[in-house]
Amino acid sequence: xxxxxRLRLRALxxxxxxxxxxxxxxxxxxxxxxxxxLPPQEAQIAARRQFGNTAGIGEQSRDxxxxxxxxxxxxxxxxxxxxxxxxxxxxxxxxxxxALGIGVNTAVWIIYNGALLRPPPLxxxxxxxxxxxxTPPQEPGRLRPVAAxxxxxxRQNTDIFGGxxxxxxxxxxxxxxxxxxxxxSAKSITSNLLPLLGVEPxxxxxxxxxxxxxxxxLSHRLWKTRYDSSEDALGQTIVIGxxxxxxxxxxxxxxxxxxxxxxxxxxxxxxxEHSGPEQRDLLTVARLLPGVTIEQxxxxxxxxxxxxxxxxxxxNPDWGIRLEDLxxxxxxxxxxxxxxxxxxxxxxxxxxxxxxxxxxxxxRSIGREKETAVRAALGAGRLRLVSQFFTESLLIAxxxxxxxVPVTWAMLAFLFSRFLADFPIFYDFTPDFRVIxxxxxxxxxxxxxxxxxxxxxxxxxxxxxxxQQSSRTITPHRQRLxxxxxxxxxxxxxxLIVAAGAGWESYRELMVRDPGFDTRNLLSVRLTIPAEKSAxxxxxxxxxxxxxxxxxxxxxxGAIGAPPFWEGRMQCPVRIPGHTDAVVPACSAVNPDxxxxxxxxxxxxxxxxxxxxxxxxxxxxxxESMARRFWPGEDPVGQYLALEAEGDAxxxxxxxxxxxxxxxxxxxxxxxxxxxxxxQQYPAAWSDSLLRPTIMLRTAVSADQLAPDIRSIIxxxxxxxxxxNIAPVAxxxxxxxxxxxxxxxxxxxxxxxxxxxxxxxxxxxLAFAVSQRTHEIGIRIALGASRGSLIKLxxxxxLRLAGIGTAFGIVAAFALTRTLSGLIVPFESxxxxxxxxxxxxLLAVGAVASYFPARRVLRIHxxxxxxxE
Amino acid sequence: xxxxxPGELLxxxxxxxxxxxxxxxxxxxxxxxxxxxxxxxxxxxxEEGSLYPxxxxxxxxxxxxxxxxxxxxxxxxxxYRLTARGRKQLKHETERWHSISGxxxxxxxxx
Numbered sequence: 020x021x022x023x024x025r026l027r028l029r030a031l032x033x034x035x036x037x038x039x040x041x042x043x044x045x046x047x048x049x050x051x052x053x054x055x056x057l058p059p060q061e062a063q064i065a066a067r068r069q070f071g072n073t074a075g076i077g078e079q080s081r082d083x084x085x086x087x088x089x090x091x092x093x094x095x096x097x098x099x100x101x102x103x104x105x106x107x108x109x110x111x112x113x114x115x116x117x118a119l120g121i122g123v124n125t126a127v128w129i130i131y132n133g134a135l136l137r138p139p140p141l142x143x144x145x146x147x148x149x150x151x152x153x154t155p156p157q158e159p160g161r162l163r164p165v166a167a168x169x170x171x172x173x174r175q176n177t178d179i180f181g182g183x184x185x186x187x188x189x190x191x192x193x194x195x196x197x198x199x200x201x202x203x204s205a206k207s208i209t210s211n212l213l214p215l216l217g218v219e220p221x222x223x224x225x226x227x228x229x230x231x232x233x234x235x236x237l238s239h240r241l242w243k244t245r246y247d248s249s250e251d252a253l254g255q256t257i258v259i260g261x262x263x264x265x266x267x268x269x270x271x272x273x274x275x276x277x278x279x280x281x282x283x284x285x286x287x288x289x290x291x292e293h294s295g296p297e298q299r300d301l302l303t304v305a306r307l308l309p310g311v312t313i314e315q316x317x318x319x320x321x322x323x324x325x326x327x328x329x330x331x332x333x334x335n336p337d338w339g340i341r342l343e344d345l346x347x348x349x350x351x352x353x354x355x356x357x358x359x360x361x362x363x364x365x366x367x368x369x370x371x372x373x374x375x376x377x378x379x380x381x382x383r384s385i386g387r388e389k390e391t392a393v394r395a396a397l398g399a400g401r402l403r404l405v406s407q408f409f410t411e412s413l414l415i416a417x418x419x420x421x422x423x424v425p426v427t428w429a430m431l432a433f434l435f436s437r438f439l440a441d442f443p444i445f446y447d448f449t450p451d452f453r454v455i456x457x458x459x460x461x462x463x464x465x466x467x468x469x470x471x472x473x474x475x476x477x478x479x480x481x482x483x484x485x486x487q488q489s490s491r492t493i494t495p496h497r498q499r500l501x502x503x504x505x506x507x508x509x510x511x512x513x514x515l516i517v518a519a520g521a522g523w524e525s526y527r528e529l530m531v532r533d534p535g536f537d538t539r540n541l542l543s544v545r546l547t548i549p550a551e552k553s554a555x556x557x558x559x560x561x562x563x564x565x566x567x568x569x570x571x572x573x574x575x576x577g578a579i580g581a582p583p584f585w586e587g588r589m590q591c592p593v594r595i596p597g598h599t600d601a602v603v604p605a606c607s608a609v610n611p612d613x614x615x616x617x618x619x620x621x622x623x624x625x626x627x628x629x630x631x632x633x634x635x636x637x638x639x640x641x642x643e644s645m646a647r648r649f650w651p652g653e654d655p656v657g658q659y660l661a662l663e664a665e666g667d668a669x670x671x672x673x674x675x676x677x678x679x680x681x682x683x684x685x686x687x688x689x690x691x692x693x694x695x696x697x698x699q700q701y702p703a704a705w706s707d708s709l710l711r712p713t714i715m716l717r718t719a720v721s722a723d724q725l726a727p728d729i730r731s732i733i734x735x736x737x738x739x740x741x742x743x744n745i746a747p748v749a750x751x752x753x754x755x756x757x758x759x760x761x762x763x764x765x766x767x768x769x770x771x772x773x774x775x776x777x778x779x780x781x782x783x784x785l786a787f788a789v790s791q792r793t794h795e796i797g798i799r800i801a802l803g804a805s806r807g808s809l810i811k812l813x814x815x816x817x818l819r820l821a822g823i824g825t826a827f828g829i830v831a832a833f834a835l836t837r838t839l840s841g842l843i844v845p846f847e848s849x850x851x852x853x854x855x856x857x858x859x860x861l862l863a864v865g866a867v868a869s870y871f872p873a874r875r876v877l878r879i880h881x882x883x884x885x886x887x888e
Numbered sequence: 889x890x891x892x893x894p895g896e897l898l899x900x901x902x903x904x905x906x907x908x909x910x911x912x913x914x915x916x917x918x919x920x921x922x923x924x925x926x927x928x929x930x931x932x933x934x935e936e937g938s939l940y941p942x943x944x945x946x947x948x949x950x951x952x953x954x955x956x957x958x959x960x961x962x963x964x965x966x967x968y969r970l971t972a973r974g975r976k977q978l979k980h981e982t983e984r985w986h987s988i989s990g991x992x993x994x995x996x997x998x999x
Contacts, residue, residue, distance in 0.1 A: 022950050035964075037944075040917065043965045044936060047918040050961055 022786075044424050059294040061576050062452035063314060095410035099723025102383075102411060106507050107785075108416060111781050113379040117465060119772045120372025123424025126457050127365045129431065132217045141274055143217020147181075147307045147558040149316060155297055163187075164301050166333050167294045169340065173305060179316050186276055186286055186302040191547035191710060193741025194283060195258040196245055199730055202279050202741035203546060205259075207287035223253050223268030226286040235264040236542045239272040252282040259283065260549055261739040277302055296327065296334035304345075317342050330464050331516065376419075378504040378780055380412055409467070417460035502820060506779045509824025509865070510831055511514055513857050517832035518851035531791030535681030535690070537618030537748050540721075544714040544729060545743035550735075556709045557698055559737060563714060564610060566732050571719040577616030578698070578712050582610035585684070587706055591695065592663035593647055596671075603691040604645055606662075608709060614640075614678055616717050624656040624676025632699040637672035644678045645692030662696075665704035672700075715748075745883045772862055777824075781868035785817050813873040821865025825858045832857070902934060902942045903951075904985055907970065907978040910952060917943060944945035944970060951977045 032097060045066055052062035103110045151173060152162035176181045187207045193200035210226040213219070219822075221239060235257060237246070246252035256263045268286065294300075307316055324340045340708060394404060550558045560578050568576045581589050591606040610628045614621065622643065631638055639660070646655045660673040680690040696702075701709060718725060726745045733742055832854070909915065909923050920943075921934045946952050957967040969971035970978070 023948055026948060037940075038964045039964070041936070041940065043916075043963055044918045044921075046963055047959065047961070047965070544998075561991070 027509070031813045042542070043321065048564070052721055055512075057317070067201040077553065080115065081573070095407050096414070098407065099414045103414060109379050109383060109783060112783050113376040114418045115414050115421060116375035116379075116776050116779060117416060117462070118422035118426050118516060119776065120369040121420055121458060121461050121465070122357040123772060124365050124369050124432055124461065125423060125427040125454065126430035126434065127532070128457050129454055130425070131362070141216070141218050141219055141271060142345075144689045145345055146311075148216070149305050149307060149313065150343055150345060151303045151320075152341045152343065152706045154339040154341050156339075159339055162341065162343070164299050165303055166290055166296045166299045167292065168296045168299060168327050169323070170289065170301050170303055172330075173303065173325050176319060176323065179211070179308060179311050181306040181308045182211055182215045183291060183303060183305040184209045185287060186212060186304075188277075188302070189285070191549035192260055192283070193549075193739050194260075195739070197628055199734060200258075200581045200681060200739050200741045202260075202358060203282045205283040205285055206276065206281050207285040208276075209287050211288065212304070213572065215304065216276075218271060218274055218345075219269040220268040222250065223266070225268060226502070231284065233261060233262055233264040233288055234267045234270040236270060238270050238282050239274065241282045253641075256281075258739070263699075272715060276304075288327070291794050296331040299338075303808075313344055315343070337628035349666055359509045364518065366467060367511055368773050368776070369461070369465075371508050371773050372470060372505050374508045374511070375776050375780045376415065376465060377468070377781070378501050378508075378792065379783055380408070380415075381745070383411075396738055413463070416462040416465050420458050421466070423458060423462075432558055448662040467744070501784050505777075505784050506824040507821050508777050508780045508859065509821055509861055510828035511824055512773040513768075513828025513861055514832040514835055515773045516857040516860060517828075518835065526867045532682070534752065535679055538752060540718050541617070541748040542716040542718055542745060543748050543751065543854055544716065544738065546712050546714065546733075548712070548740070550707075550710065553706055556712070557701070559740075560709070560714075561610065562700065562736050563733055564612070566736065567714065567716060568612075570725070570732060572718050572725055572730050573721055573726075574611055575616045576716050577613035578610045578714045579613055580712055582710050591694070591705065593660055593665055595658075595660045598649060602660075603650065604641075604694045606696060608698045608712075609640075610698045610731040611696045613695075616715050617681075618717075619681060620679050622677045622679055623654070626676065627697060628694075630812050631675075631697040635700075636671060637700055638697065639672045640676045640678055640695040641674055642678055642683075642690065642693040642695075644690050645694065646677050648692050662702055664702040667702040667704065667771070672696075721747075733798060735741045761853040781817055781820055782871060784820070785813060785869050785872040808874045809822075814869045816853050817865050817869025817873075818862065821868075824865075825861050828861070829858065894970065901985065902938060903946055904978070904981040905932075905934075906939075906946065906968075907951060907981065908976055910968060910974070911992045914955075914967045914969035916957070916967050918960065919959075920968070930963065946974075947964065949977075950974075 046068060048066040049059075049062045053059060057065060148356055151165060151169070153165045155163060170183065170185050173180065185208070189205045189207055192205040194203045194205075208226070210228045210230070213225045219225075220236065223236070223243075225813055226234060226236070237252065242248060242252055246255075252269065255266050257266065258264075264285070273364070275281065279884055289301075309315070318344055320340045328336055329335055334508065385690050445517070546560075548559065564576045564578055567573055589605060589607060590603045593602045593604060593606070595602055609627070611627050611631065613619075614627065624640075626639060627638075637879070641655065650658065655674050656676060658674050660674065661668055661671050678695070683690050683693050698709075716725070716729075729745060730742050733740055798804070799809060905924055908929075909920055915923070917940060921936070921939055924932055924934045933961060937962075943952070947954055947968070953973060954966050954968050954969045954978055955965060959965050
């Protein structure tokens with residue numbers, strides 16, 4: 020074993036060993052001939068003639084000894100560079116293709132890496148941080164915040180956790196920076212959160228344990244925009260939720276927890292509260308002690324669960340508990356379908372680029388058959404020839420990878436400027452070694468794979484034959500391989516286009532969809548009532564409506580317990596006598612003027628009125644979908660149902676009327692069955708749902724004029740109630756449609772790149788074919804063929820390639836969109852128009868790409884061509 | 889004109905011959921070639937194109953060792969020497985040659 024290694028090493032360091040040996044042989048031969056009487060000169064010549072091919076012998080022996088990689092690599096590299104410069108145009112096609120493919124993929128990977136795979140910035144030693152969640156019954160994959168008893172139990176496990184901190188997401192928080200209260204995003208945190216994460220405040224100090232003063236810590240962004248990053252901010256007071264709080268610190272710039280956009284951080288004192296096991300609103304983070312593994316921590320969870328259930332028998336035993344590492348939890352919560360779509364599209368582009376490169380490599384190998392044959396005859400082993408090609412393709416891959424860097428940069432700049440404006444502050448997008456490894460890995464892989472194509476199709480038999488023929492004949496099966504590759508490319512591009520076209524279609528369709536109500540001059544006012552005031556929520560809402568109705572410019576006012584278009588998010592269990600399966604429609608509380616304000620017509624039964632209060636008989640209204648679904652063929656008006664709420668399950672409510680459908684789950688989806696309950700008759704057990712009423716106003720004037728009036732009216736009723744978004748419903752609709760447009764627009768540059776690559780591919784094959792067939796074309800011209808017919812020949816070939824590719828692509832795209840529309844709900848299957856447009860586009864591209872090589876035909880002089888080899 | 893090429897036959901048995909020639913003592917490539925030619929009365933000729941690759945291969949296999957030295961004519965040359973393994977290989981190859989050639993002989997006489 021070592022002998023061989025030793026010998027090889029020796030051969031490496033004494034590279035001229037074999038040469039010396041052969042030379043020594045030659046010298047001795049010369050001596051012998053001189054001894055026989057030949058003069059020295061002639062002896063040398065004779066000796067050499069007798070000796071034979073030094074080069075070949077040397078090469079064979081060297082093959083035995085050498086470290087192939089080390090010695091030949093250098094030689095291959097040198098040779099590869101020369102070859103690349105000779106076939107620069109073709110090489111550029113390959114390099115550019117790779118640069119585009121790799122660049123686009125890297126950009127997407129950087130974002131994925133930064134957003135989902137990396138721990139948040141600023142956390143210290145985040146590998147030891149874990150988060151704990153409760154899981155709802157029958158949904159072990161869904162992560163929900165924990166209740167205080169669970170947090171307490173976690174804290175007691177001091178042999179596993181070095182510390183446990185909790186964060187509560189607050190809603191309905193209003194802060195008064197100027198004269199009116201504004202809605203702000205706020206969280207309350209335990210005093211040990213910052214030390215646990217290893218984060219220090221940028222300014223001032225953290226909360227102290229046991230501190231009872233009313234304090235607040237600002238977010239960095241708030242500090243910058245409201246306080247000009249001035250140190251005077253410390254010590255100032257802000258009225259938050261009616262309480263004056265002193266600013267004691269400022270968070271560091273990129274700090275965030277669980278989500279972005281927190282403006283204020285308030286202290287959380289769990290020992291002062293006494294919330295029960297069913298109030299699940301705490302986000303927890305814990306630090307594992309050194310030496311403790313996640314598995315060990317996880318195995319402790321069952322015990323903790325048992326502890327809590329033992330201490331709090333009223334706890335619902337079907338809720339589970341789950342421990343996740345920080346990054347794992349983030350990935351679980353991330354939105355998948357959009358990511359998958361983008362990732363898929365981008366991979367497709369890389370595939371197309373690889374096909375291009377492979378095609379180029381095959382093309383180059385065709386032109387060099389003769390050279391390869393000569394080298395084989397000189398004694399180069401098959402492996403040497405193949406490694407030569409590999410080196411060339413690796414060189415191309417490396418060049419492509421280097422060029423990919425500015426492409427990545429450009430793609431990132433584009434994405435950030437349009438869609439991710441907020442992200443850079445909170446996610447860490449600086450490239451790390453993983454990204455470099457990714458680029459290098461892909462480049463290497465592409466280089467190897469595309470180098471494989473020509474290498475594999477090379478055989479010694481071909482070499483022999485090639486030597487005999489002149490270079491004007493092309494090995495048919497390799498040119499066919501190239502054609503196949505181009506066809507593949509065109510097909511893939513078509514699939515890309517169709518996919519994007521479908522997205523565009525969805526967008527267009529949205530724009531014409533009827534939301535189910537009159538959107539003109541309709542304002543929506545979002546309010547979030549703080550939990551402490553839930554008892555008076557209904558009264559407050561009604562009083563606000565009463566006063567708003569009298570405001571100047573307001574024609575009518577209605578309220579619903581959920582944001583417009585998204586009432587479908589609040590679903591409630593309902594029991595319909597006579598139905599055994601589960602019934603879970605969307606349900607919302609509405610005030611009597613709601614339907615009228617929105618212009619939702621009543622289809623059957625009676626209208627809702629102010630008489631439907633808590634004294635009257637319980638009545639509900641349903642939409643068409645619900646009627647059709649649960650009472651097909653009959654008239655639901657007059658029938659009964661019951662709400663499965665605590666204390667309400669036996670109270671039967673009568674269906675008083677049916678209203679027209681509205682899009683209650685966003686514009687993208689069809690309306691789901693919905694139930695409308697008069698505000699005054701809303702079950703007490705569900706009163707939390709009334710904390711986020713949306714007031715809808717039909718106005719005679721535009722929104723901007725009314726906004727200040729609205730705010731002051733509400734401030735008169737509740738001085739500290741923050742008023743959320745006041746927006747015309749039409750613009751809300753537009754924003755929703757814009758989001759869909761965004762996902763249709765993102766692929767645009769990617770598609771453009773795909774098209775470009777396909778064009779390059781077609782051009783490459785045709786240009787090459789023309790140059791190879793110059794000889795043949797010259798003959799044709801000499802024999803009388805008109806240039807026109809020859810141009811048509813070339814064009815025809817290009818169109819044929821594009822045509823076959825298009826046909827193949829249509830089939831593939833059709834299959835793809837069918838499967839996708841099953842998986843990803845907003846993906847409407849593409850209309851015929853999209854297919855036709857895409858087909859035309861590709862054929863046009865094919866024609867253009869064929870045009871340039873065809874034009875070259877004009878410049879061929881038959882006499883030159885005939886001499887051309 | 890009918891002169892058959894002994895080259896092919898020689899190829900397979902070249903290692904055997906080299907091992908045998910190195911048995912008495914070390915020698916260098918040129919001398920080995922001359923010795924084969926001489927001992928076989930010019931019937932067999934070891935072409936440089938086959939001899940040197942064969943020598944290097946045998947060295948890799950461990951049957952012979954090499955060392956640079958000086959010839960009688962004061963020329964630098966690479967000397968090869970039989971190893972213990974080589975001696976074993978020589979015995980093995982010799983036996984094999986005898987059994988094969990014996991078999992061929994038999995067929996030529998009987999058939």
